[in-house]
Amino acid sequence: MGKLSNESTVAIVGAGVAGLRCAIELQERGLKPIIFEASDRVGGRIKTDQFHEFKLDRGFQVLLTAYDECRSVLDYDELDLGCFEPGAIVWTGSKFAQITDPWRRPASFFRSARSPIGSLNDKLKIANLRQRLTRKSNEEIYATSKDEPTFAYLHELGYSEGFINSFLRPFYGGIFLEPDLRTSRIMFDFVFKMFAQGYAALPRGGMERIPLQLASKLPKNAIRFNAPVEKLKGHTITLEDGSKVFPDHTVVATDMSAAASLSGNATIDRGWNRTSCLYFSTEPSPFKKPCIALNGSGLGKITNIAVPSDAAAGYSSSDASLICVSTEGAGSLAEIESELKTWFGPNASAFRFLKRYDILQALPRQQPGDNGYGKHPSRLGPNLWICGDHRFSASIEGAMASGRHVAEAICQELGK
Ligand SMILES: Cc1cc2nc3c(=O)[nH]c(=O)nc-3n(C[C@H](O)[C@H](O)[C@H](O)COP(=O)(O)OP(=O)(O)OC[C@H]3O[C@@H](n4cnc5c(N)ncnc54)[C@H](O)[C@@H]3O)c2cc1C
Structure with a gap:
């Protein structure tokens, strides 16, 4: 050459x-x-690795459909995107509570207002933030002069400790791959806006x-x-x-x-944020809808759980569902399986372990x-x-x- x-x-x-x-x-x-x-x-x-009848992404990742650059260059129809429900379900330590997005699921407005996750004040603050950020261009968000860690920003915005710990920390900690929310608030604002304006999606054939x-x-x-x-x-x-x-x-x-x-x-x-991801299969899906379940209990290693095959059919070519468990740090399989039993009770015994990925260099730190x-x-x-x-x-x-x-x-x- x-x-x-x-x-x-x-x-x-x-x-x-x-x-x-x-x-x-x-x-x-x-x-x-x-x-x-x-x-x-x-x-x-x-x-994405083919593993028996499943497509396993190397770590749980989603495409946010509101991403401007991606929309301009990718053909979303050809990707045949399947979307997760907006909002999330939260494992409180004893039960699942739902957080819906009343803007995109207006019928859920009252359910959302009554959800035990967050006070009315927290929900009003989310509405205000949504209004403020969706009016801004990404460039305006990037140009924010006062940068600070997300945890400080959330306290400044006045969210209750309970809401931060049961929803905002597991949600954004799972995205930033660091639960302490030291990531820059500019990144928080950007991601918040993307979730407000679009969906978390998976291509049918895997990421x-x-x-x-x-x-x-x-x-x-x-x-x-x-x-x-x-x-x-x-x-x-x-x-x-x-x-x-x-x-x-x-x-x-x-x-x-x-x-x-x-x-x-x-x-x-400048250093990396890491994550681990463990795949299981079971039948039927443990969730009724394609959703992302967050660990709002403050206990254990699991950060979030999703069932990619509920969102995009191509992730499983059989009737079995593919479960993706993302964890903070590298918990042992036995630890994660025992934690899954607290979430799903005896149903978790039917979860068959498939494969794990430990990704040490997942996201560049962005403080x-x-x-x-x-x-x-x-x-x-x-x-x-x-x-x-x-x-x-x-x-x-x-x-x-x-x-x-x-x-x-x-x-x-x-x-x-
Ligand atoms: C587990 C996980 C979850 C994530 N979740 C999300 C998410 O939900 N949403 C989201 O938007 N983003 C997410 N991301 C981030 C996103 O995947 C990355 O930001 C993006 O893929 C980075 O692309 P890149 O091209 O900058 O770098 P890379 O993907 O790292 O590509 C670099 C390439 O350079 C090659 N290379 C390295 N050294 C050499 C060399 N010496 N010679 C030749 N080639 C070399 C590598 O083989 C590689 O192909 C996630 C990432 C991970 C790992």
Whole structure:
């Protein structure tokens, strides 16, 4: 491998959704980017494994249908999205309580007002926040000057301790993958707005359909698999097999830790939030509707439980339901099974364990001061660029927006 052809002046390292989105934008503007991907498939942290009759995502993830960048580039109809019910059910330690979304399920208004989770004051505050945030653009949210940890922000907004602990902490802790809610309030506002304006959805064929759909927009030879990049220096990319490539511009679209090591800039790596995910099957589903169940009891390791096969039929090709249990820290299988018995009683004995995923590098930490949201420079050197969820927001949306921004900046430089 030597000099790339005349048109292929941009090389991208990494075929996660950031690298793929970057390549699509470059291609749409007349360039022919090439991606070097270390593994044998696209998707990075968004992968789905076939396991017997089930599709197992590597960690519970959802696409929020309100994501702007995703809506603009993904074909939601082709993804055949199945949605979870808005709101959640909350395990209180002794029973399940429902939190519905009266804006999208008006018939549930009275049930929601009477729900034991949160006082009337808490519910009015949620309504106010919803009104305030849905009037703002994402850019206005990102530009918020006073950043602070989410837990401090929620206290400032005046939510009761009970509501924070039984609903807001398990809900957002499960999204941020950290129960202490140290994550930036900008991220909270952004995610809150996305949940207010859309649904949490799963593609019928599993989350990996998202990067696969992006990859299908690129020519087959635009991605070189099993091609880990070892070193970047000036215009030279050195692959692990020793071969060299000399693009005009290089975009580092790897995960945060690999980006820090490839660029020689340790400050890029600000630490990770981890999660574990255990899959079980049972028949029938333990829930009546496709919903996300939160652990509002303050006890145990389980953060949330979802039944992907209730939301999107493709997750199970038999009558069996697929249960996804997300946990904080790595509890043993015996611990989780015993906790499931407190949630579901004797029905839990019928849950058959399938597989577990321990994901140590799930989400880049995003605390106040860590910034992101386009505030980090996307240029590391005269011909070296960087994108990924760690530059924007720790989400599919953030990764893709970051990829597009870098492509636009390169095109501006090249007059494309
Ligand atoms: C368990 C879990 C739950 C999540 N939940 C949600 C959710 O519900 N909603 C949401 O929006 N987001 C969620 N996310 C976050 C979302 O998946 C990520 O933000 C997004 O996928 C990151 O994409 P990326 O392209 O920036 O990075 P990555 O997906 O990490 O892609 C980087 C790519 O670079 C490749 N690479 C690394 N080093 C090299 C090298 N040296 N040479 C060549 N290639 C290299 C990797 O193999 C990989 O393919 C979740 C993530 C996890 C793990």
